[in-house]
Amino acid sequence: MIKVKISYNLIMRNKEVSEKLYELASYLEILGEMKFKINAYIEAARRIENLTVPIEELAKEGKLTEIKGIGEGIAKKIVQYLETGKIDKLEEVKKQIPETLIELLNVPGVGPKGAYTLYNKLGIKNIEDLKKAAIEGKIRELDGFGPKKEENILKALQHAQKKEVRRINLGIALPIAEYVKESLIKGAPIDKIEICGSIRRMKETIGDIDILVTSNNSNQVMDFFTNMKIVKEAINKGDTKSTIITPEGIQIDVRVVEPISFGAAVQYFTGSKEHNVKIRELAIKKGLKVNEYGVFKIDKDERVCGEKEEEVYNILGLPLIPPEMREDRGEIELALENKLPKIIDIKDIKGDTHVHTKYSDGENTIYEMAKKSIELGYEYLVIADHAKALGVASGLSIEKYKEQKREIDRLNDEIGDKFRIFLGCELNILSDGSVDFEEKELSIFDICLAGIHTGFNQDKKKITERIKKAMNIKKIKIITHPTGRLLGSRDEYEVDLDEIFKEAKNNGTILEINANPERLDLNDLNSMHGKELYNLKFSIGTDAHSINGLSDMRYGVGVARRGWLTKKDVINTLSLKEFEKFIKS
């Protein structure tokens, strides 16, 4: 791993560069360039996207070609872009076809070949032109097109107008998937069953739900599934695959596969696509072919394995790679060397570092939250109710916190020494970087958390300075939801995360992975970067406002696993004794 001093702003240039390469790939695709060249550009773009070091530094040091997938040709283009803001090759292809032609690739059924024909023969430059031509019946005349394709294009365009393509939050999708799974187990002749796809990888948002089963009576499974209560519409029902839509508009596919293929199918349908491509490339080198039916010897088409997912990896010389890591971010290379990190497990979590109670805007009492935490197997719980500046959440005065402290002391006495409730608080980082109370008033707390709850629209410099100032208040140990996003409803505020990371490194401040599925903040890549570049520590807190919210921990752990964090990177894996020592430090 190449370590250099970096700024997060520079990392943002990685995204810029990767977008240029994706763009170039799209143009070349339309122009009919060789598939392999296009793949090379896409691969390079992906690598840069996931890089944890700034591309500019690598370029300066002449180390671009050390990145896998980047050779002399692409390296030159990157350097040119960084120096001049332009890539000759990209400018050149842009002269050959209109920029808006790329829009057409978003229309289902229209690919690069189709887009070029539409432009070349009919002069179609954008979606508007396409729609007009379809209505006028011109498209059916083209070679390779026909009435059916024309109709499908028109349908797709009308469809796209009313329905935006929306991904569903994991926090909504996972419980639905689990409900379907449980129902199938209870009500249908199921042998094995697994929820696959991006849910299994714990991606923060998901497109649709894929469930695989084995059964000796496939028809009965399909009957049961398509008649479940949650079915708003059964889109199609086949012998081995059915698709339904739930009232929330989520598409669920259930497939019945042969037991002998179950492991290979689970591997295939779990993805990611990029991970699977690398797996199959690796297989070829070993004279094997991997598909959703199993692993086969290329020459003889002889089955090697496929019943268990683990076998698929083992036969390639790999340990089973955790689904959350399957994004082709280097996990296969590490697995080959048997150097996969032992990523954190939900069982490692010993306490929740961020919950609210009735004192502020929560629904349950301190006792109820503690009781539930004990049931979850925790050793401790940090009560972190909102402080006074957050009026809308009934933020507490120091007097109220003192009242809380008396209650917590009493409860701790009753519970005994196997479990401990800590008095914390979630302070508000105000617009000037100060918090609700004077520093000396904070001494009553066991631990202070602080986060931004207002003034999201300040500029980057100001927000960054605010957070840094709060991090310098000694009692504040944790910065909650560091980027402030709400999935699907509010973007991150402008913040220079690299500056925050540096400050956290200097002060030993913990950054929160907020496990609330609407937040998941920090996200997977930010967590990964924080660890890779600065060796930061994190807390996973649910921000629970009720006893049910405590169960959101698994989403936070999912983020941490996707960020390759291990047990030692997360402070609430510490035992009660260690945690007490930590907050006193």
Added chain:
DNA sequence: GCCGTTTTCGGCCCGACTGTTTTCAGTCG
């Protein structure tokens, strides 16, 4: 355009589906 524990040249993931074909190309996941 990139890459090499069988390769510095000759490869580059796999299968399903659709609509167009008359054995297949393009698109999709």
